[in-house]
Amino acid sequence: ILNVEQSPQSLHVQEGDSTNFTCSFPSSNFYALHWYRWETAKSPEALFVMTLNGDEKKKGRISATLNTKEGYSYLYIKGSQPEDSATYLCAFEGYGQNFVFGPGTRLSVLP
Amino acid sequence: DSGVTQTPKHLITATGQRVTLRCSPRSGDLSVYWYQQSLDQGLQFLIQYYNGEERAKGNILERFSAQQFPDLHSELNLSSLELGDSALYFCASSARGGGTGELFFGEGSRLTVL
Numbered sequence: 001i002l003n004v005e006q007s008p009q010s011l012h013v014q015e016g017d018s019t020n021f022t023c024s025f026p027s028s029n030f031y032a033l034h035w036y037r038w039e040t041a042k043s044p045e046a047l048f049v050m051t052l053n054g055d056e057k058k059k060g061r062i063s064a065t066l067n068t069k070e071g072y073s074y075l076y077i078k079g080s081q082p083e084d085s086a087t088y089l090c091a092f093e094g095y096g097q098n099f100v101f102g103p104g105t106r107l108s109v110l111p
Numbered sequence: 112d113s114g115v116t117q118t119p120k121h122l123i124t125a126t127g128q129r130v131t132l133r134c135s136p137r138s139g140d141l142s143v144y145w146y147q148q149s150l151d152q153g154l155q156f157l158i159q160y161y162n163g164e165e166r167a168k169g170n171i172l173e174r175f176s177a178q179q180f181p182d183l184h185s186e187l188n189l190s191s192l193e194l195g196d197s198a199l200y201f202c203a204s205s206a207r208g209g210g211t212g213e214l215f216f217g218e219g220s221r222l223t224v225l
Binding site: 034036042043044045046049089091097098100101102103104 | 169
């Protein structure tokens with residue numbers, strides 16, 4: 001069974017803090033790693049799709065890195081704002097395999 | 112707005128009953144995925160269709176079935192419902208059958224089985 005793990009499970013930070021969390025996935029049969037943001041009472045929205053080892057993607061204050069050899073990706077949020085409060089999901093996509101989502105990291109940014 | 116429409120948004124029914132959840136993908140997207148999110152669990156992949164044909168199957172129970180119609184909308188049928196089937200069911204669509212196509216999610220159908 002394919003296992004995608006995320007840590008921490010939840011995180012509380014103060015407004016203005018920078019934070020990061022981890023997604024761990026199998027290092028074999030890698031095709032792509034996806035990050036999604038899921039706000040309460042809304043549907044998950046895609047943040048990044050990464051395919052190459054060493055990839056780094058950035059969107060505003062949010063960035064992500066990818067290490068396919070060791071099977072992990074980091075998501076960074078610089079200067080967290082209350083509107084960043086959400087659950088952040090990663091999803092592993094292997095060759096010929098479907099997306100496997102991790103359990104998510106629930107981020108709360110306190111004003 | 113992702114462009115993916117799911118109906119109904121909420122559904123309350125009794126054990127043993129059957130329900131149908133409907134999904135209209137984004138215009139032009141050929142792939143439809145169904146996911147289940149139960150309390151305190153992540154998104155569990157159920158099934159994927161691509162251009163009318165089943166492409167991949169996950170942990171979908173035999174009591175559940177799905178199909179994708181020629182107009183590309185999809186339906187997920189849940190029968191002989193049990194209390195444990197209470198969950199949020201998401202549909203997502205993608206332009207491609209696989210290969211780094213990002214998923215666009217609907218707002219989900221919340222099913223409560225009493």
